[in-house]
Amino acid sequence: MTLPPEFRNWFASKGWQPHPHQLALLETPGDSLLIAPTGGGKTLAGFLPSLVELRAGGGRKGSVHTLYVSPLKALTADIGRNLARPVAELGLPIRVEDRTGDTGATQRRRQRVDPPEILLTTPESLALMLSYPEAPAIFAGLRRVVLDELHALAESKRGDQLMLGLARLRSLSPAMRVTGLSATVEDPQALADFMAGAGPVTVHLADPGPDPDIAMLATEQPAPWAGGGGHYAVPEVLEAVRQARTTIIFINTRAQAELFFQALWAANVDNLPIGLHHGSLAREQRTRVEAAMAAGELRAVVATGSLDLGIDWGAVDLVIQVGAPKNVKRLVQRIGRANHRYNAPSMARIVPANRFEQIECVAALEAVRLRDLDGTPRGQGPLDVLCQHILLTACAAPFDADALWAEVRTAGPYRALCRADFDACLDFAATGGYALRAYDRWQRLMLRGGLWHLRDPRAAKLLRMNVGTIVEAEMVKVRLRGRGGTPLGEVEEDFAASLVPGDSFLIGGKVVRMDAMREMVIEVTPVPTRQPKIAVYSGVKLAMSTQLAHRVLALIGDPSRHDVLPPDTRDWLRLQAQVSRLPEPGVLLSESFPHAGLWHFALYGFAGRNALQTLGLLLTREMEGEGLGPLGFLMTDYALLIWSLDPVTAPERLLDSDRLRAGLGDWLGENAVMKRTFRNVATVAGLIHRNMPGNRKSGRQATFSSDILYDTLRKYDPGHLMLRITAGEAGRGLVDFGRIEEMLARSPRREHRMLDRVSPMAAPLLLEIGKVPIRGEGRDRLAQIEAAALMQAAGLEALG
Structure with missing residues (x-):
């Protein structure tokens, strides 16, 4: 296929020249994967073959010709607007429609009998469409599938669900071709294998474009010793916003985004229009911010990962990352949001939140300049997603x-699926498994005439209501008081339960007072002068990637490279080498020292906060057994600190890998982490339904149900499929025990220092103990006095 003259004329009328990678996709006969930087015209490249085919009269009446799948509903809507222009200007007689959770019921019903030529959707909506009996007719003429932001989909179960959907589409329309679109990734071939069917995938690597203009933001005040807010840099961030046209300020967590937005507004004497955007804000508020950005009405927006992907805002010319990025690939993708134009360098500035993060930011900048991206190899496709897929397949029609x-084995993530695991998923879908097969509610499939049928066709409605792999946290909506009050967003149910009428909290950049709670909705009134609580939001904090952790450790352990660090950080590390020693690759450094009447044990593991949290739980159990009297611990991405009544003098015995793994098994059995993981797994697999006809279970109801099931299965069916999946997920996710073993394996030398005082590297950790966010002048002064005393004790008072 070549680009017809009318298309070349259309490009010329815009003053554009087709990029080589756009033309390459036209010439590729089979499946393809395009890796291109942000602003490189990936989306148009993905649609060009479809537009050319449809212009030539291709397509089949009553069937979708091209299916576009993206991870975000907002991105789907944006693509629809962008496609409308070439479709209209080229006079193409085609319909482009979306099919997402925001699509009206009338349009969804019509699409099942009269689908458009190009349909824009999400993984969840595709799974839902494939569960209807009309699916074979809707997709019989499918010729092309475009998978946008494939790198983001591949990082979660949504990608696994999508690949199972692709396997079904390939069965319904064997002639279809798939095009994956992705930003820069560390292993393009692995991503190609993920999306591949039975045939090969051709990988196209676009010109990566010029190196970005990226550096640390210079600030008058040095970064603090501890904390994660970055508020010390607010004056410089505001000045950078003044100098740019439009800025995106990325923050790693929703709570920190709320606080930083509030701090910006307090200092924004020029009243620059600045917005706030994160996933817990009301959809109406997010939409308003997106529209204002697209119209060029905002000078900046404070955002979390909710703006990592997709929407093309050409006016954005600066990205500021507040807090260490934790992941080089994420940083590169965020940088690409600035100067969303091909062959134009992106400009970004980084604000480390504390002294440790200064080192991490320097290491991340080095990795960006070397184009050395991090990533984690994907495992086999998760079985809970397969269980859901089996049930939805039965909703469409009986199956063999x-x-x-x-x-299923033609889907990339499930290529190595063994028949025993498939049969276990089928048995679960049919009966609930050994311990549950006596209960009618889990008897969902039956074998008749060699085919598996839904036992009760009415069950299809319930299964479709619970499609998807995103297990939402238990959230409560927040609205302004009054009939039809404006929605502000939502907070976690546990946080809502802690509020009483009169309490104030921060949401959407506003301080509000709780007036009442009715039917899972908190009614509030703005109270701008109150000191607020900080709303709780779900999700673990981002953990530093393994590759970035190795870079940070190598930088700290090599004094000859310290000249790339800020002067105060160089002096801090030099003092650490004098008082104790520096952590370095191959050596696992730990320290014991007295402070404030207690003994403290610091371990510099550089294994990420999830792994070090698990290690803290395991080590305190071991210390308890040895009578050392552990009292508590805290962790960062870099270090673990435990305080106790008696000192740790010989940590080698505590850090034995076999001993830790045995302790992990004992600890996990009764732990809340396992129960939370089980609830998520059971919800995805279809054992537990949050959405019911006529109502939705509250989070507490769902948790109560899942806890009963978990305890029942552990007692009567310990080998149950759901427990097997849960154990694997807990080990890889929240617990991250693999990184503990990796830490021990890469550090064959163990060195423990018994000190008579706090070491320089441990001093910032002590500032984190038991502290909550400090607000107000009096508390700030108190914190400064306490910090100064600690720094003096550690010999750091001269470093500022």
């Missing part, structure tokens, strides 16, 4: 088990 197994 052998044929479905063969089909």
Whole structure:
């Protein structure tokens, strides 16, 4: 396929020249993956073959010709607007429609009998469409599938669900071709294998463009010793916003985004228009911010990962990352949001939140300049997603088990799926498993005439209501008081339960007072002068990637490279080398020292906060067994600190890998981490339903149900499929025990220092103990006095 003259004329009328990678996709006969930087015209490249085919009269009446799948509903809507222009200007007689959770019921029903030529959707909506009996007719003429932001989808179960959907689409329309679109990734071939069917995938690597203009933001005040807010840099951030046209300020967590936005507004004497955007804000508020950005009405927006992907705002010319990025690939993708134009360098500035993060930011900048991205190899496709897929397949029509197994194995993540695991998922979908098969509610499939059918066709409605792999946290909506009050967003149910009428909290950049709670909705009134509580938001904090952790450790351990660090950080590390020693690759450094009447044990593991949190739980258990009297611990991405009544003098015995793994098994059995993981797994697999006809279970109701099921299965069916999946997920996710073992394996030398005082590297950790966010002048002064005393004790008072 070549680009027809009318398309070349259309490009010329815009003053554009087709990029080589856009033309390459036209010439690729099979499946393809395009890796291109932000602003490189990836989306248009993905649609060009479809537009050319449809211009030539391709397509089949009553069937979708091209299916576009993206991870975000907002991105789907944006693509629809962008496609409308070439479709209209080229006079193409085609319809472009979206099918997401925001699509009206009338349009969704019509699409099942009269689908458009180009349909824009999300993984969840595709799974839902494939569960209807009309799916074979809707997709019989499907010729092309475009998968946008594939790198983001591949990082979660949403990607696994999508690949199972692709396997089904390939069965319905064997002639279809798939095009994956992705920003820069560390392993393009692994991503190609993820999206591949039975045939090969051609990988196209676009010109990565010029190196970005990226550096640390110079600030008058040095970064503080501890904390994660970055508020010390507010004056410089505001000045950078003044100098730019439009700025995105990325913050790693929703609570920190709220606080930083409030701090910016307090200092924004020029009343620059600045917005706030994160996933817990009301959809109406997010939409208003997105529209204002697109119209050029905002000078800046404070955002979390909610703006990591997709929407093309050409006016953005600066990105500021507040807090260490934790992941080089994420930083590169965020940088690409600035100067969303091909061959134009992106400008970004980084604000480390504390002294440790200064080192991490320097290491991340080095990795960006070397184009050395981090990533984690994907494992086999998760079985809870497969269980859901089996149930949804039965909703569409009866199926043959052998044929479905063969089909599933054409999906990249499930290529190595063994028949025993498939049969275990099928048995669970049919009966609930050994311990639950006596209960009618889990008897959902039956074998008749060699095919598996839904036992009760009415169950299809309930299964469709619970499609998806995103297990939402238990959230409560927040609205302004009064009939039809403006929605502000939502907070976690546990946080809502802690509020009483009269309490104030921060949401959407506003301080509000709780007036009442009715039917899972908090009614509030603005109270701008109150000191607020900080709303709790779900999700673990971002953990530093393994590759970035190795870079940070190598930088700290090599004094000859310290000249790249700020002067105060160089002096801090030099003093650490004098008092104790520096952490370095191959050596696991730990220290014991007295402070404030207690003994403290510091371990510099550089394994990420999730792994070090698990290690803290395991080590305190071991210390308890040895009578050392542990009282508590805290962790960062770099270090673990435990305080106790008696000192740790020989940590080698405590850090034995076999001993830790045995302790992990004992600890996990009764731990809340396992129960939370089980609830998520059981919800995805279809054992537990949050959405019911006529109502939705509250988070507490769902947790109560899942806890009963978890305890029942542990007692009567410990080998149950759901428990097996749960154990694997807990070990890889929140617990991250693999990184503990990796830390021990890469550090064959152990060195423990017994000190008579706080070491320089441990001093910032002590500032974190038991502290909550400090607000107000009096508390700030108190914190400064306490910090000064600690720094003096550690010999750091001369470093500022």
